[in-house]
Amino acid sequence: MAASISGYTFSSVCYHSANSNSDHEGFLLGEVRQEETLSISDSHIGSSEFLTVIEVHNHEPCTQLFSFYDYAGTVNEEKLNRILKDRRKNIIGWYRFRRNTQQQMSFREQVIHKQLTNILGIPDLVFLLFSFISTANNSTHALEYVLFRPSRNRYNQRISLSIPNLGNTSQQEYKVSSVPNTSKNYASAVCCEVDQSERVREKIQEEVNKLKEEIALRKRTAEEEKGRVELSAPTVESSLERALNSSPPPIYSTTLPPDSPSAILLPRPQAVGSPGHPTPISGLGNGDGSSSDSLNRQATGQEDHDDDDDDNSSEYENLVSEQMQPPSLTETITLGRPATLWPDGDAHSPPGS
Structure with a gap:
């Protein structure tokens, strides 16, 4: 059986051990593989041997003893x-650093090693001992x-x-390690x-940038809205001023000029009981050809046919004579001009009538 450890793993363990204030321990990560070697001699044509090689790729230090x-x-x-988490399948051994001690396993270390072999299920579990x-x-310091x-x-x-590649390299070529981890993988493992x-910082920075953009957009929207309000405010004020400064609408009596032809044809509204309302003329018909006097006489039972004929003929002549005479222009305009309705409910003729 043979074992090998990469140069950067060995130097890392040595550096950690030399700079620690006390003893420390950890686990060795790597793999175990089988190598076949062929040997040819004069006595034998050829023979093959299988060699178990333990390769140490990395290490996992513990925070403290026990x-x-x-x-x-x-x-x-x-x-x-x-401690091991998902690296349990890559464990091939463990190590211990002690100061000023012999290079032998202690009884406690033997007990721990036996238990680890049973728990991890690794029959070829190894133990690496460092002593300073x-x-x-x-004057002299040695790391064994x-x-x-x-x-x-x-x-x-x-x-x-x-x-x-540790030793006299003048007679040997530089060996490229078959260990899968390189300096890049080692850096990614150490700086995980x-x-x-x-990555978390980048995500937070992206969120901050998005918030900045949203805030800037809201500010621009608010400024545009404020500008539109300021532009619309003078228009509203000017319309209100025009409405306040404009004269009130004319009343009904002054809507049409007195000389307008249509004013002659308009009726003159008069309130009932007002001084301008014409009183019914006694003796005129009630609309059905009969007069109020005749109705009264019919109610009392006293009718004079001779007097009625004379009265009716005289009233008819008076009505015909009045209808034949055309009204003057002044009376027509006066009658055609509408009266103004005042808050008291009475109709008053406009001044000058």
């Missing part, structure tokens, strides 16, 4: 799932690392860990929260 287990080493599966050693006078693959019988079984915040 984040998914207690002091006795009992793993809390609920806390473990909260410094001399008494702080070792990879363990605990088994049933041996918990201190070590596996060689190689870092591509930053990208999300940028």
